[in-house]
Amino acid sequence: MKRLMDLVKKLIADAKAAGKEVADADLTAALVLSPEDVTAYLDTEAGTKILQPRLDAFFTKGLKTWQEKSFPDMLETEIKRRFPAETPEQKEIRELKVKQAETDRRAIKAELKTKALSVLTTKGLPVELADHFIGDDEKATLDALAQLETVWTSKVQAAVDLKMKGIGRTPDNQGEPPAGGKVALGDAINTHYGKK
Numbered sequence: 760m761k762r763l764m765d766l767v768k769k770l771i772a773d774a775k776a777a778g779k780e781v782a783d784a785d786l787t788a789a790l791v792l793s794p795e796d797v798t799a800y801l802d803t804e805a806g807t808k809i810l811q812p813r814l815d816a817f818f819t820k821g822l823k824t825w826q827e828k829s830f831p832d833m834l835e836t837e838i839k840r841r842f843p844a845e846t847p848e849q850k851e852i853r854e855l856k857v858k859q860a861e862t863d864r865r866a867i868k869a870e871l872k873t874k875a876l877s878v879l880t881t882k883g884l885p886v887e888l889a890d891h892f893i894g895d896d897e898k899a900t901l902d903a904l905a906q907l908e909t910v911w912t913s914k915v916q917a918a919v920d921l922k923m924k925g926i927g928r929t930p931d932n933q934g935e936p937p938a939g940g941k942v943a944l945g946d947a948i949n950t951h952y953g954k955k
Contacts, residue, residue, distance in 0.1 A: 868893060871900045878904050884911055 800806045845853065874897060875889040884907060892903040 867896075871897060875900055875904060882908050884908060 801810050871893045872889055875893055876886050878884075878901065879886045879889055882904075884904075888907065892900065892907055894900040894903055
């Protein structure tokens, strides 16, 4: 606007310098812009700098309004189209399948626990540990119990050996009568009465 005023002042000054009278009609004609003049100016780089922020503001406002008002409905419609809601029958079927799978899982676990208890009892291992060694299937359970047996046996043997080192001794001759003719009392009694 300032530039326009400066331009008008310059026109008036030029006209007066030339000795012409400036009429109001001349000033009005100079101040009136045609749509073509405005369009030509807005197409220039200076016009774009003025117009682009306003266009961006209008676009942003329109986008925000669309996101608030139209987008949620469109999103909900698309979700319903892609993932239709379950009918009561479908929901009941899904729930029954979940319950059946849980029942099957419990039955398998009970069967595996029974198998584990049987194996632990047979091998003389503590049955209290059965729940900790139940696997996903029978093979995994039996493998875990075999590993328990190996570790348990080695640890018990190590504890016995340690205890025996402190209070006992290892016999030198396994199952043979002691040297020097000494025979155990039970063997002597059996020999005396004729039993072998």
